[in-house]
Amino acid sequence: MFTRETFKSIALAGMIALGFVAQGKNAHAADLQTLTVAGGCFWCVEADFEKVKGVKEAVSGFTGGTVANPTYKQVTSGGTGHYEAVQITFDADVVSRRTLLDLFFRSVDPTDAGGQFCDRGESYRTAIFTNTLAEKQAAQAAKTKATADLGQKVVTPILDAAEFYPADAYHQDYYKGRQLVITRFGPKRQASAYKAYREACGRDARVKQLWGTDAPFVNS
Template sequence: MTSLRTLKTVSLGVMIALGFIAQSKTSHAQQLETITVAGGCFWCVEADFEKVDGVKEAVSGFAGGSVSNPTYKQVVKGGTGHYEAVQITYDPAKVSAATLYELFFRSVDPTDAGGQFCDRGETYRTAIFATAGQKAVAEAAKAGAQASLGQTVVTPILGAAEFYPADGYHQDYYKQNSLILTRFGPKSKANAYKAYREACGRDARVKQLWGDAAPFAGS
């Protein structure tokens, strides 16, 4: 009887411990938050922000348009109103939305209203899609960027918008080893991405604008 009672006590203790672990994991997962930004080529924005400590994931996709579940071809063709955007999931205990917005402004050319770098047109414009609770933080980051640059920042702070992830071909493009055919012959996606980023002049322009304050240029 004593052995049975001891076994029940141990089992109950294990169950309670497992319950606390599960509750802790659930609580931690519920603490994660997201921001959505548009900074030109979504491959580049995704690659930049996945380097930030506290960011759990960055997903390439589309926001701000009038078409539900748009395809990449629909968006780049124009007329849907979507921006190439990235949804960034982060742990606010490790990095704040304010810091992420500051990094965002310093990773793009926020003075350019016609696109970003070699990518032109409405799809590649910069923007922040902010919830009501994020708007003041985003506006403060924009004001700070403008003061630091001494130039007009044209990046709009828009309202929250439905975010549509792009298809799997575009996710983690910067680190994929699968081969694709480019005008320079077969290359891995990772190498094609590096060649594209350099040729597009992204890092050169960001470095020119922000100098040592550019967090990702050349990384």
């Protein structure tokens, strides 16, 4: 027979268990933050940063311009002021903003003001977008280090964050997509088309030439 004391003991044990569960949830709550960068083709930037431990998501899109809800064709045709950009959501308890910024500089050609690799024009330029003074200072510190390590002028601007517009579903996770597409290399699945494009564009070759063994994503 259950006595009042037994019920009290069960209730107390339950409260303690619930307390541990709540504590565990708080202990493992991710400190999710965002970093928005432009590094040329957003397929490549997304593919690179989704490999980084602590990155939860990388979304391809457009930012920095004056046209609301732009289309891919509008942006790449020029005149919108938008960059092809990627918004990275990361757990700051696992990977720091500064680490991601250092990786970013070493995944692009930050000396090129006219675009990136085979992609030319304003929408393919590099940039870092910041919301706060602390974010701007982190970006500036990473830029200063990149300049010192390269021994060349880094032209990547640090800009105030603007509205970010995700690209349509076709462009998300393109690097691992299975949809059949027609390319200059013939019909290919998206993942194969992406690899062919990246190699033909010379992205990894140029990054390796600039950064050598410090290039984190070459042929990854």
